[in-house]
Amino acid sequence: MGLGAVPLDDVDDGDVRGPLRRCIVTRRELPPDDLIRFVADPSGTIVPDINRKLPGRGVWVTSERAAIEAAVKGNAFAKSLKRQVNVSPDLPATLEALFVERLLNALSLANKAGLLSTGAEKVEKLLDGGRAVALLHGTDGSPEGRRKLDAKFAAIQRDKGRDAPIVDWLTIEELSLAIGRSNVVHAGLIQGGATIRFLSQAERLRRYRSGLSAS
Structure with missing residues (x-):
């Protein structure tokens, strides 16, 4: 916080605008994209407001599973909202499942848009044509099967001065379900x-699982 800056309140009173919000667990002031907003529904149950559109007074927690677990354990929602609330002990797992669902939906849309190729042979063709901008591997796939693809992708992107994003935190079953094909182990995305x-x-799911500072 800069010199002379006014500390942020824990509760946003329904106004989700502004460049920074304060996490009720860590007390750090962060951009809204690095946090998750929560509101109490009419029954007093704490619900996540992922899209930041729900009405009512909201509080913010760093978008990390560890921070959500700390908020649940430390009764941070009730303390910040200054009222009795109901918080499911499964809230951290529920949020992770929600992020996985959103990621799989996004992958399905990319596939329907014709931006996705599956299978090691087709992915290699994408690489040879210089079209691949991201690779995907099932987290439970063989490391040997991806090593050549990853090395080739990294070299191509390095020569272009670009990042080489590799998403390897979805299972083969999850990839297959989202794409609508069986046994999807490797895939490539074009722009x-x-x-x-x-x-x-x-990236949002990765950071939720690993923490904002994870590489």
């Missing part, structure tokens, strides 16, 4: 709006 949205959702 497009749906690819950008998928990578944004992938």
Whole structure:
């Protein structure tokens, strides 16, 4: 917080605008994209407001599973809202499942938009043509099967001065379900709006699981 800056309140009173919000667990002031907003529904149950559109007074927690667990354990929602609330002990797991669902939906849309190729052979063709902008691997796939693809992708992107995003935190079953094909282990994405949205959702899930500072 800069010199002379006014400390942020814990509760937003329904106004979700502004460049920074304060986490009720860590007390750090962060951009809204690095946090998750929560509101109490009419029954007093705490619900996540992922899209920041729900009415009512809201509180913010750093978008990390560890921070959500700390908020639940420390009764941070009730303390900040200054009222009795109901908080499910499964809230951290529920949020993770929600982020996975959003990521799979984004992948399905990228596939429907014709931006996705599956299978090691087709992915290699994308790489040879210089079209791949991201690779996907089932987290339970063989490391040997991806090593050559990853090395080739990294070299190509390095020569272009670009990042080489690799998403490897979905299972083979999850990839297959989202794409509508069996046994999807490797896939490649080409440039497009749906690819950008998928990578944004992938990063959000990664950071939720690993922490904002994880590389």
